[in-house]
Amino acid sequence: xxxxxxxxxxxxxxxxxxxxxxxxxxxxxxxxxxxxxxxxxxxxxxxxxxxxxxxxxxxxxxxxxxxxxxxxxxxxxxxxxxxxxxxxxxxxxxxxxxxxxxxxxxxxxxxxxxxxxxxxxxxxxxxxxxxxxxxxxxxxxxxxxxxxxxxxxxxxxxxxxxxxxxxxxxxxxxxxxxxxxxxxxxxxxxxxxxxxxxxxxxxxxxxxxxxxxxxxxxxx
Numbered sequence: 208x209x210x211x212x213x214x215x216x217x218x219x220x221x222x223x224x225x226x227x228x229x230x231x232x233x234x235x236x237x238x239x240x241x242x243x244x245x246x247x248x249x250x251x252x253x254x255x256x257x258x259x260x261x262x263x264x265x266x267x268x269x270x271x272x273x274x275x276x277x278x279x280x281x282x283x284x285x286x287x288x289x290x291x292x293x294x295x296x297x298x299x300x301x302x303x304x305x306x307x308x309x310x311x312x313x314x315x316x317x318x319x320x321x322x323x324x325x326x327x328x329x330x331x332x333x334x335x336x337x338x339x340x341x342x343x344x345x346x347x348x349x350x351x352x353x354x355x356x357x358x359x360x361x362x363x364x365x366x367x368x369x370x371x372x373x374x375x376x377x378x379x380x381x382x383x384x385x386x387x388x389x390x391x392x393x394x395x396x397x398x399x400x401x402x403x404x405x406x407x408x409x410x411x412x413x414x415x416x417x418x419x420x421x422x423x424x425x426x427x
Contacts, residue, residue, distance in 0.1 A: 228252075238256065238257075259291035276300045355413040
């Protein structure tokens with residue numbers, strides 16, 4: 208079982224802690240607010256009111272045994288996020304993921320020892336913009352190194368065609384990961400016949416995903 212420490216139980220941190228637990232992870236949740244600790248104590252393995260900037264307190268909780276820590280503190284607690292990142296890294300946590308709202312602060316968190324810095328507000332804004340720009344796109348997730356994963360609605364012109372006939376790999380450099388038909392997700396069999404309104408989960412370079420979305424937007 209993978210073990211995690213989540214520091215900061217605002218909306219973002221609580222959501223992360225709950226999802227990790229649902230996925231089978233063992234989560235230690237930490238916050239200075241007893242109210243927030245009480246709200247999640249029955250969900251995670253352990254929820255504790257503690258100061259993440261205190262090496263003594265974190266050592267007593269055994270955070271060094273965790274494989275991954277998430278520093279989910281808000282911008283008003285930026286100094287605590289920096290110190291907490293340094294403390295957890297110093298205690299032996301291999302992977303420390305820190306939340307930030309801008310690149311400048313992200314660089315400081317990285318210097319403090321963050322293995323990865325995430326920008327949830329910016330990422331959510333980018334995702335919403337993509338969905339608003341492309342009527343054929345139901346969801347989109349950016350992957351490392353310029354790749355993306357997206358759900359695209361099949362246009363009317365593709366109805367009755369098979370995946371093999373669409374030739375998305377050959378013409379757009381995209382791989383079809385799954386097909387959703389009437390809410391049921393199926394494997395992408397080459398001979399599968401498509402219907403308008405079906406949803407394809409495609410993966411590939413972000414610009415190629417966007418190019419296919421633009422093409423299918425005009426055909427919806």
